[in-house]
Amino acid sequence: MAETSDFKAKPPEGIDAIGASSEGASLYQLIREDIIEGRLAANERLVVTDLARRHGTSTNPVREALQLLRGEGFVTLVPNRGARVRPIDQDFVRDIYEIGVLIEPALTRWFVNMATVEDIAELERIQGLIEENNFADTFRHSELDTAFHTVMYQKHYNRHAAELWWKHREVLRAVSRRFNFTLARRAAILSEHRELIAHVKAGNANEAAELIARHVEGSGRHILEHMRARNAARAG
Amino acid sequence: MAETSDFKAKPPEGIDAIGASSEGASLYQLIREDIIEGRLAANERLVVTDLARRHGTSTNPVREALQLLRGEGFVTLVPNRGARVRPIDQDFVRDIYEIGVLIEPALTRWFVNMATVEDIAELERIQGLIEENNFADTFRHSELDTAFHTVMYQKHYNRHAAELWWKHREVLRAVSRRFNFTLARRAAILSEHRELIAHVKAGNANEAAELIARHVEGSGRHILEHMRARNAARAG
DNA sequence: ATTGAATAAATCGTACATTGTTTAAAGAAG
DNA sequence: CTTCTTTAAACAATGTACGATTTATTCAAT
Numbered sequence: 294m295a296e297t298s299d300f301k302a303k304p305p306e307g308i309d310a311i312g313a314s315s316e317g318a319s320l321y322q323l324i325r326e327d328i329i330e331g332r333l334a335a336n337e338r339l340v341v342t343d344l345a346r347r348h349g350t351s352t353n354p355v356r357e358a359l360q361l362l363r364g365e366g367f368v369t370l371v372p373n374r375g376a377r378v379r380p381i382d383q384d385f386v387r388d389i390y391e392i393g394v395l396i397e398p399a400l401t402r403w404f405v406n407m408a409t410v411e412d413i414a415e416l417e418r419i420q421g422l423i424e425e426n427n428f429a430d431t432f433r434h435s436e437l438d439t440a441f442h443t444v445m446y447q448k449h450y451n452r453h454a455a456e457l458w459w460k461h462r463e464v465l466r467a468v469s470r471r472f473n474f475t476l477a478r479r480a481a482i483l484s485e486h487r488e489l490i491a492h493v494k495a496g497n498a499n500e501a502a503e504l505i506a507r508h509v510e511g512s513g514r515h516i517l518e519h520m521r522a523r524n525a526a527r528a529g
Numbered sequence: 530m531a532e533t534s535d536f537k538a539k540p541p542e543g544i545d546a547i548g549a550s551s552e553g554a555s556l557y558q559l560i561r562e563d564i565i566e567g568r569l570a571a572n573e574r575l576v577v578t579d580l581a582r583r584h585g586t587s588t589n590p591v592r593e594a595l596q597l598l599r600g601e602g603f604v605t606l607v608p609n610r611g612a613r614v615r616p617i618d619q620d621f622v623r624d625i626y627e628i629g630v631l632i633e634p635a636l637t638r639w640f641v642n643m644a645t646v647e648d649i650a651e652l653e654r655i656q657g658l659i660e661e662n663n664f665a666d667t668f669r670h671s672e673l674d675t676a677f678h679t680v681m682y683q684k685h686y687n688r689h690a691a692e693l694w695w696k697h698r699e700v701l702r703a704v705s706r707r708f709n710f711t712l713a714r715r716a717a718i719l720s721e722h723r724e725l726i727a728h729v730k731a732g733n734a735n736e737a738a739e740l741i742a743r744h745v746e747g748s749g750r751h752i753l754e755h756m757r758a759r760n761a762a763r764a765g
Numbered sequence: 766a767t768t769g770a771a772t773a774a775a776t777c778g779t780a781c782a783t784t785g786t787t788t789a790a791a792g793a794a795g
Numbered sequence: 796c797t798t799c800t801t802t803a804a805a806c807a808a809t810g811t812a813c814g815a816t817t818t819a820t821t822c823a824a825t
Binding site for chain 3: 350351352353354357372373374
């Protein structure tokens with residue numbers, strides 16, 4: 294019933310019901326995307342009047358969007374000196390994937406103990422689509438992969454943890470979109486997902502948690518290596 | 530040399546260099562305090578014009594402060610319907626202390642491997658003050674206890690994790706300020722701190738991490754039990 | 766009692782005034 | 796002539812005021 298196109302990755306239930314003013318909401322999203330997609334350079338100044346002109350609004354919605362982004366950590370503000378893009382650099386990526394390594398195993402452990410037949414079927418269905426796609430369309434892979442993990446975390450009782458995961462996920466997804474998956478990483482992703490499903494079916498919570506720790510660790514390292522390579526290429 | 534009064538708990542280095550406008554900054558802090566201290570009821574409406582009048586400013590700084598608070602998760606906003614206080618209830622507390630249980634052991638493990646003689650001396654000094662105070666002044670205990678853990682986490686390379694810890698810590702501190710420590714909890718805190726110092730001295734990272742997990746778990750449960758008791762008292 | 770229009774209230778966007786910061790040019794000292 | 800200081804003007808952030816739009820409330824009529 295759920296079809297291919299359903300996989301525009303959406304946040305888990307009850308998360309991030311964006312509530313800025315209508316103008317502000319879109320502004321927030323636009324600026325935020327520009328930051329995590331890398332269209333705005335690290336530490337670039339965000340001049341309120343410029344942004345307002347560019348988006349055809351007055352300054353007030355821009356100011357509110359910037360405060361919102363500051364609260365979420367994507368922008369730094371110095372009094373009377375305005376806002377700057379918080380750099381999404383290697384440190385940033387390392388910080389958040391390391392937090393993922395700590396949190397996701399706990400979320401996974403709970404999921405394994407609570408998973409229904411439908412949950413497992415859904416995992417297998419998505420995994421089927423992932424293997425069918427087989428990294429041909431990397432964007433699609435990213436969406437499917439996110440959907441896979443969302444199935445596991447979306448019902449978790451700890452909404453803070455799930456929300457944190459989602460926020461970090463969005464950043465990592467945006468960053469990794471700039472790179473290609475290595476063959477080794479592709480193989481690891483597929484086998485780890487399959488193994489994970491097996492653990493879920495068997496109810497092996499601890500094994501699943503351990504596996505997810507490795508999975509997240511591997512994903513994080515993969516992204517970091519790509520970033521390092523690109524930085525080296527730029528420097529050289 | 531550092532004296533008693535030094536222990537107004539301050540955030541670790543490089544964290545939360547508050548950067549709203551001067552008016553906005555104080556507004557942000559005031560509203561935020563009102564929320565986590567419980568002076569503003571759960572789900573209470575935050576009317577911009579009221580807040581502006583009450584604090585003697587115009588509406589714009591208030592709006593920006595609210596967006597900032599929304600970004601940090603203390604306020605919910607619905608377009609065209611304004612802001613409400615996000616309830617800091619048992620779920621909220623459980624969520625964030627559980628995240629602490631996952632993150633703090635990792636921070637601790639790193640600290641144990643990196644601790645200098647000065648770090649350990651500082652821990653012992655603070656622990657001395659904690660035992661000297663012996664919960665006579667509960668506010669002072671709270672400050673000292675926070676300082677104790679800040680020594681461990683402030684130098685950690687993962688600024689995101691440290692920042693997260695600090696944000697959660699502030700909330701838990703505010704909530705627990707409304708309750709008294711049980712005798713059992715007092716004993717546990719003192720002995721766990723002493724044991725922790727011993728582990729740090731011996732370089733037992735794993736034991737220290739395990740201990741911190743128990744420590745945070747115990748602290749969280751303690752707060753939750755108090756909240757439950759009070760809710761029961763209110764209902765009955 | 767329920768619906769619907771009138772009224773009140775609050776949010777949201779725009780425009781503007783004020784204050785602080787940055788830049789660049791002119792002048793003084795070496 | 797170069798370098799440093801001073802100063803003024805452009806620039807941008809912050810705060811205020813106000814009108815427009817949306818939502819909530821009241822009260823009358825069926």
